[in-house]
Amino acid sequence: MNVSAPVALYIHVPFCLSICPYCDFVVVAGRAARGPANRLEAFLAAIHVELDLRADDLDTTVGSGRAPLSSIYLGGGTPSLLGPSQVCGLLDHVARRFGIARDAEITLEANPGRGDRGDLAGFRAAGVDRLSLGVQSLDPAELRTLGRRHGPADVTDAVAESRAARFRSVNLDLLYDVPGQSLRSWEWTLHAALRLEPDHVSAYALALDDPDAEGATSPLGDRLPLRPGAGAWRRRARPAQDEDRAADQYEMAERRLVAAGLRRYELSNWARRGHESRHNLAYWRCEAVEAVGPGAHAFDGSLTRRWNAARLEPYIASLRPADGALPAPPPGGREPLDPAAGRAEAAILGLRLRTGIDGAALLDPALAAGLEWGIEAGLVEAGRRLRLTSRGRLLASELFVRLLPDAPRAAPRTALHVQGTAA
Ligand code: SF4
Structure with a gap:
């Protein structure tokens, strides 16, 4: 890409x-x-x-x-x-x-x-x-x-x-x-x-x-x-x-x-x-998003994520050097995603959506085991599109962790866990 x-x-x-x-x-x-x-x-x-x-x-x-x-x-x-x-x-x-x-x-x-x-x-x-x-x-x-x-x-x-x-x-x-x-x-x-x-x-x-x-x-x-x-x-x-x-x-x-x-x-x-x-x-949808400001995360639409470090003063100092030097991009990092991790991330984000993901994801060797586990456990509705069931929405994190490379294969916890991030 x-x-x-x-x-x-x-x-x-x-x-x-x-x-x-x-x-x-x-x-x-x-x-x-x-x-x-x-x-x-x-x-x-x-x-x-x-x-x-x-x-x-x-x-x-x-x-x-x-x-x-x-x-x-x-x-x-x-x-x-x-x-x-x-x-x-x-x-x-x-x-x-x-x-x-x-x-x-x-x-x-x-x-x-x-x-x-x-x-x-x-x-x-x-x-x-x-x-x-x-x-x-x-x-x-x-x-x-x-x-x-x-x-x-x-x-x-x-x-x-x-x-x-x-x-x-x-x-x-x-x-x-x-x-x-x-x-x-x-x-x-x-x-x-x-x-x-x-x-x-x-x-x-x-x-x-x-x-x-x-x-x-x-x-x-x-x-x-x-x-x-x-x-x-x-x-x-x-x-x-x-x-x-x-x-x-x-x-x-x-x-x-x-x-x-x-x-x-x-x-x-x-x-x-x-x-x-x-x-x-x-x-x-894993589209390319630019981002500026301390702590901001960008994605280039292929397989690289970039982030700015969180601290404000180094951010300002790099972009507006007090000594008159040329501005430089702020401190931060860059992470190339390997293709399997990229596909897992796309599947996880796609499953969060009501529209779900293409059923062909079951043919992806990196995702198949986790998705089949989700179908058997009643968390994923199978079909041309794969979508979370109502039980799947409550236990989404149990499924998502199985889609990541090196996913655990242990039985799911019984306690319900609602997938969420800070607002
Ligand atoms: S949660 Fe409170 S401290 Fe954090 S961004 Fe919102 S208003 Fe500010």
Whole structure:
């Protein structure tokens, strides 16, 4: 396979007003995010340089006449801490160097709180057409547990503002398997979220991995070390999670969201027709995605993944050297996937989608054993397309681990485990 032109661009904006103890994203808070010593302008100057470096690379490897982007996603962090003119400046730059398709999806993540949801009408005027709100819960006690700065009323206000600003699409991110969250309180969150008539809902199980233990936090790693207090919070939170309750919560989400007219198009994502996230579909379909900003991951559409290291200051220093030297790509890494691992990854991502994968995958010696195990265990529906069954959606991680090269062959655990990633 050859390097492809990216269909989408991810821009990581790593600033938040404070840090939630469960957060695994690449985020800085405190003085770096606000006040006279904030690093927003320095970061923006650096990201403009990275946009040029990545576009120069693509001009060389793919050609300057490549197709324009069909999706741009400003994620974080809290990109709504930027001003509309800063967002407009980024989008203008992207349009000049990458091209933006006329009907492109342009998403911005925002927190619902009054202090950090930013100028929604201004973002819309800058060209953003899809808003993704980090709601997580509509239960005040759960929001406090999660360390969130907003309350349920802020969510209502943010959605009303987004409707007044005429965003084409509004997503609400929700979390389940939250410590202290009962089936009943999750039902309330779903009910209250649906009253706001979102176009799209993402519902993920709260993931409390330890990035330090995973070795992802070295100076070239794509994640930051756990912050003080976060480790203790997680140790207290984990015993309050429950896989069986999480499975019930997932099934409840499916029932409620589908009954409200949202169709599940991916394991953890539901949308009204025409409101499926084009950006995330590009990831799940293994299409080429460019990415800039600290901790951002790119894929060239063949078999190479590239990531930027998570730390902000080395990122800025590399792209805007203080000594006047030429800018260099930020620190990070590059990983060629071997073909078998690439096919396994494509199968796993494809199975997350409602459309599933081509049945011919059963003829692939690298995938056949895992898929046949899934069919026998009732997790995969066989046919011209292979799709997860309802049991398969609950036990997806048991299947996915068997599709990886060197997969275990042991019997499945009996406890239900809902496949999810952090929201
Ligand atoms: S969970 Fe969201 S709001 Fe909280 S620190 Fe992480 S990126 Fe910021």
